[in-house]
Amino acid sequence: MTYAKKRGLHGLLFLAPYALSFCVFVLIPIGVALVLSLMQFDLTAPHSIKFNAGKNYADAWKDEYFWQALKATLGYVVLMVPGLIVTSLGVALGLNGMAKGRNTIRAILFLPGMLNVAVTGLLWRWFYDGEFGLFNFVLKRLGMNPAPWLSDKGYAMPSIVMMSLWWTIGGTSIVLLAALQQIPKQIFEAALLDGSTGPALLSKITIPLLRPVLLFVVVTNTIAGFQVFGQPFLLTQGGPERSTRGLVQYIYETAFNNYRLGYGAAMSWMLFAIVAVFALLQYRVLRRSIA
Amino acid sequence: MGIKSSLGLLFAIALVLGLVRSDFSFKSKAHGPRVELSFWNGFTGPDGIVMLGLVRRFNEENPDIQVTMQRMDWATYYNKLMVAALDDRGPEVFVLQSSWLTRMNRAGFVARINDVYAGEKGVPANDFDPQVIQQVHVGDAYIGVPLDIWPFGLYSNADELKAAGFVDAQGNARPPATKEEFLKAASTLQHMGPDGHPDVWGYALTNWRFNFQALLTQFDGYYFNKQGRADLANPGNVAALTFMASLNEGKRLIPPPENGLGWVGFRQKKVGMVIDGIFMVGDLLRLDDFHYVGAPLPVIGKHAGTLAESHTLCVRKALGERQSAAAKKFIRFLSDNSVEWAKAGQVPARRSVRDTEEFKKLPVQSAFAKQIPNMQYMPKTTVIFELNQEIDFAVEKVIRGRSTPVAALEEANKHVQAFLDRDKTERTGEDAQ
Numbered sequence: 001m002t003y004a005k006k007r008g009l010h011g012l013l014f015l016a017p018y019a020l021s022f023c024v025f026v027l028i029p030i031g032v033a034l035v036l037s038l039m040q041f042d043l044t045a046p047h048s049i050k051f052n053a054g055k056n057y058a059d060a061w062k063d064e065y066f067w068q069a070l071k072a073t074l075g076y077v078v079l080m081v082p083g084l085i086v087t088s089l090g091v092a093l094g095l096n097g098m099a100k101g102r103n104t105i106r107a108i109l110f111l112p113g114m115l116n117v118a119v120t121g122l123l124w125r126w127f128y129d130g131e132f133g134l135f136n137f138v139l140k141r142l143g144m145n146p147a148p149w150l151s152d153k154g155y156a157m158p159s160i161v162m163m164s165l166w167w168t169i170g171g172t173s174i175v176l177l178a179a180l181q182q183i184p185k186q187i188f189e190a191a192l193l194d195g196s197t198g199p200a201l202l203s204k205i206t207i208p209l210l211r212p213v214l215l216f217v218v219v220t221n222t223i224a225g226f227q228v229f230g231q232p233f234l235l236t237q238g239g240p241e242r243s244t245r246g247l248v249q250y251i252y253e254t255a256f257n258n259y260r261l262g263y264g265a266a267m268s269w270m271l272f273a274i275v276a277v278f279a280l281l282q283y284r285v286l287r288r289s290i291a
Numbered sequence: 292m293g294i295k296s297s298l299g300l301l302f303a304i305a306l307v308l309g310l311v312r313s314d315f316s317f318k319s320k321a322h323g324p325r326v327e328l329s330f331w332n333g334f335t336g337p338d339g340i341v342m343l344g345l346v347r348r349f350n351e352e353n354p355d356i357q358v359t360m361q362r363m364d365w366a367t368y369y370n371k372l373m374v375a376a377l378d379d380r381g382p383e384v385f386v387l388q389s390s391w392l393t394r395m396n397r398a399g400f401v402a403r404i405n406d407v408y409a410g411e412k413g414v415p416a417n418d419f420d421p422q423v424i425q426q427v428h429v430g431d432a433y434i435g436v437p438l439d440i441w442p443f444g445l446y447s448n449a450d451e452l453k454a455a456g457f458v459d460a461q462g463n464a465r466p467p468a469t470k471e472e473f474l475k476a477a478s479t480l481q482h483m484g485p486d487g488h489p490d491v492w493g494y495a496l497t498n499w500r501f502n503f504q505a506l507l508t509q510f511d512g513y514y515f516n517k518q519g520r521a522d523l524a525n526p527g528n529v530a531a532l533t534f535m536a537s538l539n540e541g542k543r544l545i546p547p548p549e550n551g552l553g554w555v556g557f558r559q560k561k562v563g564m565v566i567d568g569i570f571m572v573g574d575l576l577r578l579d580d581f582h583y584v585g586a587p588l589p590v591i592g593k594h595a596g597t598l599a600e601s602h603t604l605c606v607r608k609a610l611g612e613r614q615s616a617a618a619k620k621f622i623r624f625l626s627d628n629s630v631e632w633a634k635a636g637q638v639p640a641r642r643s644v645r646d647t648e649e650f651k652k653l654p655v656q657s658a659f660a661k662q663i664p665n666m667q668y669m670p671k672t673t674v675i676f677e678l679n680q681e682i683d684f685a686v687e688k689v690i691r692g693r694s695t696p697v698a699a700l701e702e703a704n705k706h707v708q709a710f711l712d713r714d715k716t717e718r719t720g721e722d723a724q
Contacts, residue, residue, distance in 0.1 A: 040717055043373055044398040044673065048718050131552050131561070151548060240548075241687055256370050257676050259398075 033265040041262035056266030066267060068242060069250040070274070072157070076232075076246060077225035079161040084221055085214065088169055092176035093206070106177070110170035117167070121234025124163040125150075128235065150236050153243045160231050160244055167231075168224075172217055179213035180206070215286040219279050226275045247271050326617040328358045329382035331372060332602075333365035337573045338635035345631055349624045356617045358384075369395075376400035381607050383618045387435065389426040389601040390669040396434055397673055402606040403432040407619045414626045418641045420663055426671075427603050435603035436622050437640035438629055441568045442599040442666050443505040444659040445589060446575070448480075449582040451491075451563045455479040466564070466586035473564075473589040477544040480563030492546050494538070495562040497553040499686045500679065501598060502566050507531040508667040509592025514678065514707075515670055521707040523682070524700035527592075532696035534591060536689050548691050568600075569659045573636035585655030587662045599666035601640060638663070674710040681706050 001009075040052045060066045091109065095102050112120065127134045128149035136146035149159045187205055196204070207214075229248040232238060238245030251271065255264025334342050339362045346360045361382070363371060369391065375381035377400060387395050395401055408416045414436055416424055427435040449464035457476060459465040467473040477493035484490030496502050507513075512527030538544040546552040546562075554571065556562035558578065566588060575583055588597045604622045606615065625632070629639035630649050638660045639645050651657050672678060685699035694702075 042717065043377065044394050045718055046377065046399055131556065132559075239687065240691070241693070242684065253676075253680075259373065 033268055036262050036265035037269050038266075039262040041260070041265075043259035043261060052262070056263045057270065059263065060267050060270055065242075065250060066247070066270075069245050069247040072232075072238075072242070072244055073226055073228065073246040073248075075157050076161065076164075076228050076244075077222060079158060080164055080225045080228075081218060081221050083161060083165055084168060084172055085218060087165060088172035088176055088217070089210075091169060091173040092180055093202075095173065095177050096180045106170075106174060109173055112167050113170045115167070117230035118234065120163065120167050121230060124166075125235055128159055151240055153240055156236050156240055156244050160228075160235055163235065164228070164231050168221075172221065175217060176210065176213060179210050183209050211286065215283065218286065219282050222278055222282060223275055226271065226278070325354070326356045326613050328356060328384055328614065328617055328621060330358050330360045330384045330621070331368070331382040332360070332362050332386040333368040334362050334386075334635075335364055337577075338570070338632075338637070341632060341635035345625060345628060348628075349621060352624075353617075353620065356621065358621055373398060376607055379607075379609065383607055383610055383614055384621055385605055385607070386438070386602050387605050389437070389603055390675050392426065392435065392603060392605075393671045394673045394675055395605075396429060400608050401434050402608040402610070402615075403434055404436070404606050404619065404622075405433050407436055407622055408433055412623065414623055414641075415643075418643050420642065422666070422668065423601060423640050423663075426601055426668055435605040436626050437601040437603050438625060439602050439632060439637035440599050440640050440660075440663060440666070441570050441601070441637060442659045442662045443501060443566055443568050443588065443597045444655075444662060445564060445566055445586045446557060446571070446655075447476075447564045447584050447586065448557070448560060448562075449584045451480050451560075452476070452584070464582075464584045466584055467589045468586070469589055470591045473591060474544070476564060477538070478542065481544070489543075489546070491560070492544075492552060492556065492562045494544055494564045495546050495552045495556050496535070496690070497557075497565050497567045499535075499690055500683045501568070503532060503535060503682065503686045504669070505566055505588060505596075505598040506534065506591060508596030508598060508665070509588070509590060509594060510534075511593060513670075515672070519711075521704045521711060523685070523704040523707060524697060528700055529696045531592065532686065532689050532700065535686070536692075536696060539690060539692065548687075569638055569656060570636050572655045575655075576636070583655075585658045587658065595662065595665040597662045597666050599663075599668055601668075602637075672711075674707065674714055677710040678707050 037056055038051055038053060039049060040055070041049050095106060098105070115123075126132075130136060130146060130148060130151060133149070135149060139146055148155055150156050183206065187209075188201060191201055191205060227248055228246050229252065232244040232246055233249055233252075236244045238249050247267070248271070251264050251267045254260050254267065330346065332339075332342065342362075343360055346358050350356070350358055365388075372381060372385055373395070376385075377398060381400065387401070392401075406413070408414050416433070419437060423437050423440060424433075427433050427437060445466055447464065447466045452458070452464035452466065453462075455476065456479075457465050457467065457472075467476045473494075480491065480493035481489050482491040507528050510527035510530040512531050513525060514521070514523060516522040516525075539548075546556070552562055554565060554567060554574075557565045558574070558581065560581070569585075572585065575581065587595065604625060606618045606622070610618060626641060629637075629641060630644050630647055633639050633644070633650055633653060633656055636656070638656050639650060644650060645657075645660055650660075669675065670678070681703035685694075685703040688694035688699045689696050
């Protein structure tokens with residue numbers, strides 16, 4: 001065996017454990033979900049399980065709850081992704097400018113991200129509680145009216161986004177901070193000597209040089225945003241009036257409360273297609289601006 | 292330490308662990324291997340501890356059977372049960388809520404257990420009220436044994452009632468029994484805070500849907516008509532929902548929807564009265580400084596009535612002969628000893644158990660049990676989850692003032708009928724129309 005072949009074989013051996021788990025836990029379930037999506041598959045009616053071609057997809061297209069859930073999901077993505085990018089960038093810039101205590105602040109910011117979504121959800125449910133919650137306690141102390149954080153359609157989604165920001169800002173900030181630290185200081189020094197001011201430094205140097213990382217952060221967070229489930233499920237259970245019931249929650253209810261696995265799988269594939277389209281669009285647009 | 296001493300130590304540890312596992316019991320065992328039974332339920336609260344006590348007692352009294360109880364949150368319970376049971380790996384005995392029985396039964400893993408009711412040692416079917424035993428009756432077969440009943444009733448803060456003059460001849464707190472009394476109590480128990488808003492509410496809605504479903508029974512409301520078609524916008528349902536909406540109008544008698552007060556507010560003495568299930572009494576038993584009283588729902592509609600559900604004990608299909616016999620013995624034991632279970636916050640399903648002095652001493656349970664002749668179960672339907680979701684949504688829209696009762700219920704009805712049609716078409720291939 002030649003050296004190159006031997007090396008290739010070793011590489012494959014190292015890859016094998018991950019490849020195996022990827023096949024078992026990702027590829028095969030994806031394939032099974034695809035087959036399921038083409039079937040009438042209700043666990044509570046095993047005798048009526050059969051192939052129904054694309055009927056599940058057609059039904060989902062006509063399902064008003066599907067579109068309602070998609071609208072709620074889009075609402076979350078539209079609020080969450082720009083919100084996260086702007087706040088994380090602000091935090092990263094602040095941290096980058098700090099001479100002392102940067103590591104401590106970074107660790108504190110990163111801490112919420114280490115919590116499980118269930119813990120975070122319970123904590124924020126208490127924060128938002130209309131009568132006994134922390135936020136309304138503070139508002140009342142300040143002589144202001146309590147806010148219906150989770151029980152009003154206008155407040156609920158922004159409240160969920162606020163919790164998500166608190167939960168995820170640390171990770172995104174650290175990624176952006178790492179990218180900021182890669183920008184050579186000489187570029188800023190030269191710009192300052194040429195008379196550039198803060199806003200110009202940000203818009204002409206920092207943002208353009210951060211674009212590859214911003215592309216990564218925007219695309220990954222958009223994908224995560226479309227998959228949001230834990231936060232609304234724990235905080236509002238999709239209410240009030242289904243205004244925060246996202247697509248993943250609707251899929252979950254269809255497949256695991258109603259046991260209609262076929263229909264749930266079809267909607268999952270539709271969600272996948274939507275996410276893929278959005279991610280590709282973002283990638284193309286941002287990629288072009290980098291070039 | 293040498294090899295010999297290490298082995299000696301290991302042997303000693305194994306011996307001690309073995310003794311602990313066997314409860315230091317050296318009693319002679321029955322002939323043949325012990326029958327192992329797995330018993331699943333969703334009793335994750337204090338009720339689970341009571342059930343565990345019953346299981347332990349059964350194991351002690353029946354050394355030839357070993358029941359292992361596994362409890363999990365109801366939210367995931369049905370998923371796990373469904374997947375396990377369909378693959379013949381499920382528990383031998385399990386609990387189903389009566390409203391889920393129809394759907395689970397269709398999945399095909401619930402056994403017919405007519406013989407549990409047969410013979411002298413059997414559970415006497417005539418010891419159950421007709422509407423209770425009817426929940427487990429499918430065609431000519433029984434598919435479960437109702438363990439308990441959980442009617443919804445009125446919980447009141449006894450101190451508040453007394454202070455407002457709602458007392459009986461003995462000076463004890465007397466909860467309202469009629470619509471007029473209820474409205475008067477809801478108004479009188481309300482106390483204004485220094486900011487001009489109520490600090491303590493007379494009444495608050497707990498689970499909105501349950502409150503509606505409890506009330507609709509008093510207005511002759513129902514879910515499906517005699518032809519089996521959805522009929523949610525019937526006059527009884529509309530009247531019940533209209534009454535609920537009226538509490539939010541004029542002089543507001545319930546906290547604003549965004550307030551979130553409900554059961555927690557009641558526990559914290561910020562609400563005077565709430566409607567909830569008997570299962571919530573366990574939560575109050577833990578409070579030392581709170582005086583409460585349980586009573587049937589006040590008659591707000593045409594007559595007395597309330598919503599009820601039951602936990603039913605079921606057996607998985609295709610068990611071996613010995614396992615099947617052991618499962619049925621265990622179910623009979625739980626049914627016979629359901630007064631113990633009642634202490635966890637339930638009403639026993641069997642009349643003879645409710646007639647015992649032990650049960651009558653449980654004040655809230657026995658008060659709620661008075662409603663049994665007038666209670667109404669949720670409908671037997673395979674679209675129970677979808678139905679509940681639609682009712683949830685309709686009630687929410689009305690309470691928030693975004694829809695009228697008629698419009699909200701008609702909208703819900705349209706969807707439920709669509710679910711029924713889809714279900715029928717998928718099952719039979721026929722057009723549901």
